[in-house]
Amino acid sequence: MTALIDHTRLHRTAKYFMDSGRAVTHDDAMDILRGFGASIRVGPEAATSIAHQVALLTLVNLSRRTLLGGVEVLGAPDAPLLIPLARARSLADAVVELGGTLATTGNPLWPVAQIGTVLPSGDITAWQLTWQGWRGGVVPRHDTRRLSDDTANPLAAAVAAAATAAELFAWHAKDHPMAGRRAAGLSVWNPGADWLGQDASEPVLSYLPSSLWLIGLGNLGQAFAWLLTCLPYADRSKVELTLQDYDLIADSNDSTSLLSSLPLVGAKKTRVVASWLEAAGFNTALEERRFGLWTLRGPHDPAVAFCGVDNASTRADLGSAKFELVVETGLGAGPGGFRNFSLHTFPSSRRPDQIWRREDVGSALDVSSMPAYSALRESGLDTCGLAQLASRTVGVPFVGLIAAALALSEPLRRLHGAGGVELASGSALNLDDIECIRLPFSAYAFGYLPAL
Template identity: 60%
Template sequence: MTMPIDHTRLHRTAKYFMDNGRAGTHEEAMALLRRFGLTVHVGPEIAASVPHQTALLTLVNLARRTLLGGVEIVGLPEDTVCLSPLSKSPRVADAVLELGGALSPAVRPGWPNAVIGTVPLPPRPAWRMTWEGWRGGVVPAHQPDRLNEDAAMALAPVLAAAICAAEAFAFHSGDHLLAGRRGHGLSLWQPGKNWLASDETEPLLAYLPSRLWLIGLGNLGQAFAWLLAALPYTETATAQLVLQDFDRIASSNDSTSLLSFIRDIGRRKGRVVADWLEARGFETFIEERRFGEWTRRSADEPGVALCGVDNALARAALEDAGFDIVIEAGLGAGPEAFLSIAMHTFPGARRAKEMWSRQVGEGSKSFENMPAYQRLKDAGMESCGLTQLASRTVGVPFVGLIAGCLVISELLRRLHGGTALEFATGSVSALQDIETGSAAVAPYAYGHVAIG
């Protein structure tokens, strides 16, 4: 017997089609997602390049959660040794399978294609993932634009993979007519600048943050962990991380969060993320209470907090816990705004309490009037469960990862004397139009390690 859908098992991308009326039921929305797929072509660079492997593993992890038809890899030798810090598997092929991808000898007809490295041009539409310095994105594979992928900051290939996943979803869903026919990317050193243009001001990474407090371990918090693990920490110079989240992993988290898998349902998020990070050499401390006005940081705990919660009460209290720096990210909600991203840093010109206090107690917009929810009501779903289901936000993992790139790169820019930002806002569908505001800050003095 099939269990009725509830908010813990709702696929958060399927909800997009339920909320905009394109699907009359959760089953119809899931059937639509199962028609979405992606073929990824990898070139010989994959054998010896950490950035190319990191891009591949990130794309597989993101895309398989949204494109339920599958993610198939063409051209990957099964004996390729895994060099990326994002996986502990001995071979890249093993890592791909563990993340939910598949190996394929040929192109799947009708699917769009993604290219990593030097390969024969596949059928259109096809995106080339490319990166250089602090910049990453995609270009149509049949166009000559390609950056120097041998000279990249560690987050750039992750960013390129996230943007590729976003473009693939936009192509399948029909949300952007130019998906597959445009270049789309972002500079993490100078957000809003031309990401394809060479930038001689971009520094090589010399320092990494060593002491951080992560608040919330859902879509955004797990993106922070994925990005930190992609950075070139060494066995003797890793970071101490406080991980704060009170919640358990539910089936719905598998659709949005990079470190959540069906096998982990019921486990505390903090413990799952801690296990994954500790396997990569990080030292973790777990705090399994809600964050709020009662939270106080002690003098020997990390002074820099990264916040990824969507609770207004918690966000309003961010400056009251005693942190020296808070970098907060938020994602849009609903079918019109789920691609929106925003980052704020504190202290700043506006206080966190001023920004979010008025939202405390406000409920999320409900879509109970849409056909998918009316059918559930007609089938006998109780009003409480229906409201809980309809008020959940649309969620996709690639949006959280792109927002996470802005957050982690904010730390890295401050560590390397770059422009500190007070805010950055925009949409994943138009990264060239991202808006930023700079902030005057003192040199970063909250814990770092040097890269050997």
């Protein structure tokens, strides 16, 4: 069984336990993940609130990919689905479609995430999701601080879900002593600011970008598409999205990418993401070649690009395609850095090819001597397959969603009169400590639509 594992079938979160030495085989790493689970308790607000539905469905989608013991939802109302994050018509059916299980009695050994007004219980560990305006996060049950849980900006509810998924994973993995005992959240209007405090500078979300080019449709690109659907467009049919990727869905994408699932393995990522976005009402155009020096934006193509790829060569070429604004997001690697994320925007003080070299292949940590890889070698995996497996990065979907929320908030901030961010860097382990280099305000002249 172990010998059948290769880089396309590897669960990218299981690799964390392989690379850190905590699992001596791939099967052991999967068994660790099968011991992780969560109960989500939902209040009555989810029947009529888009933001509460965004929080619930985002948390289910994120958690089921890393908590392989199961994600059970208690109290999900059999109400109409108000946001097209699933094909189902009811919220309860959407929970099941996205990998959750409807339950009436929670597993007493699993931690609990509460959304909305939920009666207190005697669970071992519980969190409360909370959000307001452009800010969202999670607080432990004993913390009485709450935000208004409004519908002003659904990105805040999605960020609250991602922060919760990060805390759930850290609690189970036992790799952060404060998991379950602290508040964790983020302001996408003012990254690094106190997300639980009031921010008088936050505007009402009134304008949304009308056209975007998405480069890379893996973990980051699919999180970006998910968040675009959360935004309150009055008419999604007026939004033009160009989707660029050349790759196919693999088994491993199911562990990291929000629109991927095992039945879709072998399909082109562009077709999968386009089908999902078009079902939500967006217009899409496909570019199924690699991005590089040969890629050139035409006069009627989107002027703003979002890039979420994991190689230096593609990033180095971002300055040659004649985009007016590029928002590039990257994720950390290795057992010590997989929760890290960064954001660059261009034009800025440095060109992309000054930050990344085309010949740079990175300096990945060599984990091939860890017990799990020795076991794979002994089971018959050849040297080439072992090298491919060892070179893949650890991946979790909640970090990709946090990074994508920061990226999507970049054009939103500029549309609402704020300066841009040239560089941002942070970690899902400490969302309060995001470092930013900011840019002065310049008018966003790349097309917008009114928010609903």
